Amino acid sequence: MAYNLVREMLDYPKLELFVYLLNEGTLADKLGRLPVDLTVAAERNSTFLQLLSTTRGLINRHQPHIIHSHRYKENILAYLASRGRRPIRLVTTQHGMPDTGSHQSFKKGRLVAEFNRLLLRTRFDKVVGVSANISDYLKADCGIPAERISVVNNGINLPKTCTSQVDGSSLVVGSAGRLFPVKNFPLMVEIAQVVFTDEPAVRFELIGEGPERSKIEQKIAQHRLEGVFTLPGHRDDINEFYSSINVYLNTSEHEGIPMSILEAMAYGLPVIAPNVGGIGEIITDGVDGFLVNDRRPESFAQPLLQLRDATVRRRIGEAAREKIRGSFSAQSMGAHYCQIYRDLLA
Numbered sequence: 001m002a003y004n005l006v007r008e009m010l011d012y013p014k015l016e017l018f019v020y021l022l023n024e025g026t027l028a029d030k031l032g033r034l035p036v037d038l039t040v041a042a043e044r045n046s047t048f049l050q051l052l053s054t055t056r057g058l059i060n061r062h063q064p065h066i067i068h069s070h071r072y073k074e075n076i077l078a079y080l081a082s083r084g085r086r087p088i089r090l091v092t093t094q095h096g097m098p099d100t101g102s103h104q105s106f107k108k109g110r111l112v113a114e115f116n117r118l119l120l121r122t123r124f125d126k127v128v129g130v131s132a133n134i135s136d137y138l139k140a141d142c143g144i145p146a147e148r149i150s151v152v153n154n155g156i157n158l159p160k161t162c163t164s165q166v167d168g169s170s171l172v173v174g175s176a177g178r179l180f181p182v183k184n185f186p187l188m189v190e191i192a193q194v195v196f197t198d199e200p201a202v203r204f205e206l207i208g209e210g211p212e213r214s215k216i217e218q219k220i221a222q223h224r225l226e227g228v229f230t231l232p233g234h235r236d237d238i239n240e241f242y243s244s245i246n247v248y249l250n251t252s253e254h255e256g257i258p259m260s261i262l263e264a265m266a267y268g269l270p271v272i273a274p275n276v277g278g279i280g281e282i283i284t285d286g287v288d289g290f291l292v293n294d295r296r297p298e299s300f301a302q303p304l305l306q307l308r309d310a311t312v313r314r315r316i317g318e319a320a321r322e323k324i325r326g327s328f329s330a331q332s333m334g335a336h337y338c339q340i341y342r343d344l345l346a
Contacts, residue, residue: 001095001130001154001259001333002070003030008155008334010036015338018062022051022074026236037062048073055081059088066091066341072116079119089344092120093128093152094138096256096277117142125344128152128337130256131278150340153281154257155333158266158325159239171195171202171308174245176238176260177252179210186212187251189219190297192229195304204229204249207241242267247307249300255279262328265289265320270313272303282328288319 009017018037021028028040041054055077059067068091069078075092082088120127121143128150129135135151138144173192177183185206192204206216206229213231220229235241242248248264250273255261257278264271265288273279275291283289290303307313 001093003027004154004156004330005334005337006031006036007034008330009338010034011334012338015341016062018058018064020055020058052077052081059085064088065345068092068337068341070095072112075116075119075124076112079123089126089341090124091126091128091340091344092124093130094120094134094256095130096134097137097254120144124148126150126340128340130154131281133278133281134256150336152333152336152340153278153328154259154262155328155330156259156262156266156324157330158321171199171247171304172205172245173202173247173249173304174205174207174241174264175249175251176207176241177258179206179208179212179216181212182253183212184251184253184295185216186219187295187297187300188249189216189223189225189229191249191251191300191304192225193223194297194301196225196228198301198305199308202228205241205245206231207233207235207238209234238263242269245269246313247272247304249304250274250279251300252276252279257282257328262324266324268317268321270307270316270320272300272307282323284323288316288323290316 006017006019009015019031019039021031021038021040022043024040024042028038031038039058041051043051059081066089067078067082069075070093078090082090120138126148127138127144129138130153132151135149138149139146175185175188179185188204188206192202195202216231220226242264246269248261248269248271250258250261250271252258252274253276255277261271261273261279261282271283271289273283273289273291274295275293280291283291285291292299292303307316
């Protein structure tokens, strides 16, 4: 989402843009190929005070009118580094609900989360939710006044060529994401077991890394799905991944507007996902994807087995691609954010 937004911002001639990232990685590599002023810190080798000093230096050099931040630490840095300067408008995007992973049980994690909520409620000029569901959370749980909340759906660019294996004869099911508890990928293994019973030719692939990997591997071994369910780890060639599968599966406990679902639909892939968070704002059940209203593996398996029919896959996939084209484009997202910036400076 951040890459797509930056790329769209470059088309606005009256907007001077600079980008500050805390880590090297894929995003830094992709942004580095754009004509944008980019600074990348080494978060792992820096203390918070060092990061704060770097942030203040960037603010002094660029004198921004608006700082748009993402995630807890970035929000806190944006607020602290901008204190005492001429008025700077603070904007943040809330991409989902707080993770329910084990790190949240630590006292430090809870304190950071509470401080972030306090800043959103009292210091940020605009808090953007990526879905109506997230907007409701910001009002009800965080106590942020409605007039300081906006909803802007994540947006992507359609791939120029759509080479997914929707018409393939076999059922190839894929998913991608951090291997964290909130993604509930062990459920994906349970679904694979149910589907495999009726469709032995099925294949599942989950790309990503995280602390849940060993738990998922144990599940795969428990159900004897080695060779059926693969965990190739992190992949940079995400386009090749979407082109190699013909169904996309999401099993998250909660999501905002997940980029992976938007990307899969843009490739013309039918998506099966739980009806949680903002997912129901993307998928129309039975038209451009399938929504599942409970957590039973059998409930996910049922639409998956329907998608053995390549004709059904093609019909759902074409409708999914049109949904992205009409409602979740990067151009629309960029225009909405630029309007927020203008309104704050009016």
